[in-house]
Amino acid sequence: MTTAVLGGGISGLSAGYYLLRRFGKPATIYEASPRVGGWIRTECHKNKGFLFEGGPRTIRPHGLAGANTLQLVEELKLSIKPISRSHVAARNRMLYAKGKVCLLPNSALGMIGTIEPFTKPLYRALLNDLATKVTVAKDGDESIYSFAERRFGKEIADYAISPMICGICAGDAHEISVRFLMDSLFEKEQKYGGVLKGLFYSRFQDKDEKNSIGIFAQKQPSLYTQACREKWAMYGLEGGLEQLPRALRKYLAKNNINVHLNSRCQNVSFNNDGAYLTMRHAELPVEHVISSLPAYQLALIVKAQHPSLAAKLLDIPYVDVVVINLQYNNDKMLQYSGFGLLVPPVEKLPVLGIIFDSCCFDMSGSTVLTVMMGGRWFSKWFSNQPSQNELREMAQRYVAKILNINEEPKFSRVHTLPKCIPQYTVGHKRRVENIRKYISNYKLPLSICGAAFDGVGINDVILSARRQIDLLPVR
Ligand SMILES: Cc1cc2nc3c(=O)[nH]c(=O)nc-3n(C[C@H](O)[C@H](O)[C@H](O)COP(=O)(O)OP(=O)(O)OC[C@H]3O[C@@H](n4cnc5c(N)ncnc54)[C@H](O)[C@@H]3O)c2cc1C
Known part of the structure; x- marks a missing residue:
């Protein structure tokens, strides 16, 4: 029997990586969709020299969690695109408030x-x-x-x-x-x-x-030392952030950690020897389950045997976000330079913010912007289920109003991301403690990691996976 990891987003893949490092034994990752990476999704227009990020785009190098990710990136030999603290994208952050763009x-x-x-x-x-x-x-x-x-x-x-x-x-x-x-x-x-x-x-x-970097027994990762020395504020990856889950998958496959795609887990039942996973065509006995699933997905598969655990998991709310990437064949469209701007909710607009991607990274003569909309206010603005075209038009209208860019983009992409970000509402810490207490009281062979529990950023979910693996007993 093996250990099963549920979910092939960055936290599930990281769990596979740390399982391999700690125990060196084969394990299997089950991913419901036909690809790895979860919300990390890059659309690379290599021949045109630009890319669209549908989810995250930058990672912060700071503290324990930042150093931990840099260690992983270093071991996978990925090429980094650092943004130093003196770079305009790190220095300039803006708001759109009271009808104006304001530099903070x-x-x-x-x-x-x-x-x-x-x-x-x-x-x-x-x-x-x-x-x-x-x-x-x-x-x-x-x-x-x-x-x-x-x-x-x-x-x-x-x-x-x-x-x-x-x-x-x-x-x-x-x-x-x-x-x-x-x-x-x-x-x-x-x-x-x-x-x-x-x-x-x-x-x-x-x-x-x-x-803070005490977990690196003797030597801290050299990329972390470099990040501190060169004062990085954040970084991206050559070819986009999706390079990270892709490289991890390749590395795991070479080391007997298999990733099964199109493999949604439909139910988990626990017994004295481990657990049974119900997949579409099979019942699989496993020794231990590491779940990296969103809390509401884990709730669905434990509900039959552990309804009160499911209820606790469902107490973690999620929000939907619309992400619209826009590309223009001219790199002089923006009057402002910086990471982008945020729109305070008191302005009561559907836009959460606009990221100036082409200010952060070179896009070979293009201006690339990402408009984020909805979030906690998604149902207020989008309950009428607008089409992709309507969403794109809405984003363009706000780009015209806020940034005075009236041209049609050459390329664009619209993603609606349902339940993509968990909300750590008041009491979250206690909620997570109670979930882990339940698992421990019932001695379930289950560990939980991922964005629902210990932080929503990429660094947090990778560290969360590492910590859960470190807690497993050596058998
Ligand atoms: C729009 C957006 C922008 C962001 N920007 C940043 C940023 O700039 N920097 C940053 O650090 N973080 C950012 N984040 C956060 C970061 O992307 C996430 O925290 C991280 O990707 C979550 O990874 P995860 O593996 O925990 O979850 P997910 O990516 O949700 O992965 C979970 C996986 O489980 C699979 N799954 C679900 N149900 C089942 C099942 N029953 N059986 C098997 N598999 C299943 C899913 O298909 C998915 O692949 C952003 C997030 C979003 C949505």
């Missing part, structure tokens, strides 16, 4: 003057933090919006935090847990009575960052 401050000096869309200098938000007493959060959690509003004021919550949450998880900051992004700031505030106070005092006490 990118240095401490920017805190002094009043910068649109804010009506007061940003340093006043810091004074607010210093002057405000701490409120002890009920059940150790609150929404990131309420935390930001409490500490820094409503404008920061509306125009800095809310758009950032849209950019990261297409979610509503009023619902997302403060622990999703600001766990350590929140802890510091609760412990020291304010964010700035906490940052000041904890400098002498917290050694997290120093210990």
